[in-house]
Amino acid sequence: xxxxxxxxxxxxxxxxxxxxxxxxxxxxxxxxxxxxxxxxxxxxxxxxxxxxxxxxxxxxxxxxxxxxxxxxxxxxxxxxxxxxxxxxxxxxxxxxxxxxxxxxxxxxxxxxxxxxxxxxxxxxxxxxxxxxxxxxxxxxxxxxxxxxxxxxxxxxxxxxxxxxxxxxxxxxxxxxxxxxxxxxxxxxxxxxxxxxxxxxxxxxxxxxxxxxxxxxxxxxxxxxxxxxxxxxxxxxxxxxxxxxxxxxxxxxxxxxxxxxxxxxxxxxxxxxxxxxxxxxxxx
Amino acid sequence: xxxxxxxxxxxxxxxxxxxxxxxxxxxxxxxxxxxxxxxxxxxxxxxxxxxxxxxxxxxxxxxxxxxxxxxxxxxxxxxxxxxxxxxxxxxxxxxxxxxxxxxxxxxxxxxxxxxxxxxxxxxx
Numbered sequence: 390x391x392x393x394x395x396x397x398x399x400x401x402x403x404x405x406x407x408x409x410x411x412x413x414x415x416x417x418x419x420x421x422x423x424x425x426x427x428x429x430x431x432x433x434x435x436x437x438x439x440x441x442x443x444x445x446x447x448x449x450x451x452x453x454x455x456x457x458x459x460x461x462x463x464x465x466x467x468x469x470x471x472x473x474x475x476x477x478x479x480x481x482x483x484x485x486x487x488x489x490x491x492x493x494x495x496x497x498x499x500x501x502x503x504x505x506x507x508x509x510x511x512x513x514x515x516x517x518x519x520x521x522x523x524x525x526x527x528x529x530x531x532x533x534x535x536x537x538x539x540x541x542x543x544x545x546x547x548x549x550x551x552x553x554x555x556x557x558x559x560x561x562x563x564x565x566x567x568x569x570x571x572x573x574x575x576x577x578x579x580x581x582x583x584x585x586x587x588x589x590x591x592x593x594x595x596x597x598x599x600x601x602x603x604x605x606x607x608x609x610x611x612x613x614x615x616x617x618x619x620x621x622x623x624x625x626x627x628x629x630x631x632x633x634x635x636x637x638x639x640x641x642x643x644x645x646x647x648x649x650x651x652x653x654x655x656x657x658x659x660x661x662x663x664x665x666x667x668x669x670x671x672x
Numbered sequence: 673x674x675x676x677x678x679x680x681x682x683x684x685x686x687x688x689x690x691x692x693x694x695x696x697x698x699x700x701x702x703x704x705x706x707x708x709x710x711x712x713x714x715x716x717x718x719x720x721x722x723x724x725x726x727x728x729x730x731x732x733x734x735x736x737x738x739x740x741x742x743x744x745x746x747x748x749x750x751x752x753x754x755x756x757x758x759x760x761x762x763x764x765x766x767x768x769x770x771x772x773x774x775x776x777x778x779x780x781x782x783x784x785x786x787x788x789x790x791x792x793x794x795x796x
Contacts, residue, residue, distance in 0.1 A: 423712070423722065568716045589721040606724045610684045657680055 397455070398422045398541050398573035399443065404452035406438055413438050413597045415452070420590070423570040425563070427584035427605075428577035429664050430594030436577040437474070439594070440545050443575075444471065457541060467496055470534030472547040478529070480519035484512060487529070495537035506532035509558075523550040531559060535566065542566065544576040548583060556580065560587050581661035591660055595668045605660065612663055613646050613655035625649055632666025643667075673702065673709070677718060685720055689728035697737050697748055698756050708738060708746040 399420035406413040413435040420426045430436050441447040443454055445461040459465055478487060484507060492498045507514075510528040521529065531547055542563070548556045560583055566572050578584050584591065591608060593600035601608075612631060616639050622630065629648035634641045643658055643666045675692050677685055696702040708714075711729050715722040729746055732738045739749045775785055 564716055564719060567722075568712060570712055586719060589723050604721065604723050606685055606721050613682075655682070657682065 396422060398424075398457060399426075399575060400453075400455040401439070401443070402453045404439065404442060404449055404454065406442060406447070406449040406451075411435070411438075411597060413442075413449075416594075416599050418592055418599070418602055420573055420575055422573055423567065424589040425567055425574040425576065425587055426590040426592060426602075427581075427588035427660075428575065428592050428594060429579075429581055429584060429660070430577070431668065433596075434594040435597045436594055437545060440473070440543060440575070440577065443543065444469075467537065468540045470537065470539035470542040472527070472530045472534050472542075472544045474545055474549075478518050478526075480517065482518050483516055484514050484529070487518070487533070491533060491537070497538035499536050499538060503532055503536035506535060510555075524552070524555065527551060528555070531562075535562065540571055540573070542572075542574040542576070544574065544578075546578055547576065548578060548580055556583055563587055581664065582659070585660045593664050593667065595671055600667055600671065608660060608663060609657065611646055612643050612658050614658050614662070615642055615644055615649070615653055615655050616640070617642065617653075631663065632668075632670035634666070634669075675714075675718065677720065686724045686727040686731070689714075689725060690731050693728070693732055694735075694737055697751060698760070702748045704748055704750045706748045708748065710745050 397419050399418065401416060401418045404413060404416040411433065416435070416439060418426070418439075428436050428439070438447065442449045443456060443461070454461065456465060457468060482490065488500065488503065491503070492500065506528075510525075510532060512525060512529055512532070518526070518529075527547060527550060531544075534542055534544070544563075548559055551559070563574060563576070564587060567574060576584065576587070585605065588605050590602060591605045592602040619635070619640055622633065622640060622642055625644065626648045629645045631643045631645065633643070643663060644653075644655070646655060673693075673696065675689060677688055679685075693702070693708070702708075708729075709717070711725045712722055715725040718725075729738065733740060733746075736749055737751070738746050740746050771785065775781075
């Protein structure tokens with residue numbers, strides 16, 4: 390199968406998983422091949438549940454998931470680069486050991502690429518993994534994920550704990566990864582500004598539900614800030630208002646530009662603004 | 673080829689790209705059959721979404737400004753420069769009508785306007 394002919398890297402339909410006190414409710418998401426999708430949500434929103442379900446690490450109650458056109462299986466894992474919060478590397482290993490272990494796990498292991506990343510990230514050759522700082526652990530996980538010719542990267546908070554310079558470098562590396570049109574990325578992060586730079590699509594998860602999934606640039610074009618009185622806001626189409634913050638002197642609202650009169654003065658939003666305003670409105 | 677994106681201007685990014693490439697073609701800086709960067713490499717080099725560059729290129733193709741050769745890429749289409757010149761002349765005329773209106777409201781004469789134009793010219 391020529392994988393780069395695949396329309397979608399990920400197809401999730403009606404994914405449902407219920408725990409005590411939480412329900413991931415009929416989540417449907419599609420990640421087209423060659424694209425980058427960012428998953429944004431508060432802690433406990435369902436991001437990790439979704440990712441674990443995709444990777445087959447957790448059973449789900451209902452729904453279908455197709456990864457690179459297939460049901461998850463052991464062979465498929467060769468084509469998927471994964472970075473999760475729990476970096477599953479035995480504590481006693483060092484970089485040299487990791488290399489030999491990975492060579493045996495991944496049939497397409499690219500040792501030169503791994504060596505280049507180790508150097509780029511300044512990872513120490515002889516230190517035991519247990520002595521790595523959190524930042525170093527994340528960098529190692531990312532280096533591994535990028536060194537076995539994966540077609541799809543699934544990254545759960547891959548830059549948490551990393552300083553702005555390193556994060557910028559990693560965003561660049563992820564950007565380069567998708568220069569190949571057969572490469573796709575699903576990435577969840579709290580650092581929304583990183584996702585805003587990198588992603589083609591943005592999905593908002595809140596309390597187990599998908600609040601939206603849209604092209605990033607469409608979100609930034611369509612939704613804008615306005616400052617107005619409560620009275621002026623009440624005159625607008627209620628569907629136009631995505632969320633608001635009432636202040637002492639005026640109310641700040643995020644609106645759908647297409648549904649308000651043309652003469653309103655608007656200001657640009659960030660994706661983070663949009664999420665916070667929409668989530669608060671939901672509550 | 674130089675393209676600049678202004679994130680804060682409020683103009684949609686695909687629109688900015690579309691307009692800048694269109695201007696480069698009309699001005700002749702990009703010539704008939706010149707290759708354009710691929711949709712993907714343009715997106716990645718500019719750190720913007722491929723969805724957006726694709727939209728800009730689709731629009732350029734719809735307008736007949738560029739054409740695509742499968743597996744080869746996108747190229748500048750032969751332009752009917754006469755028609756484009758006509759379009760620009762018309763725009764200049766429209767601007768002139770505006771200037772006349774505004775000049776009248778400020779009680780400026782034709783000579784005053786020409787002086788203003790000369791000053792602008794010198795400043796460039």
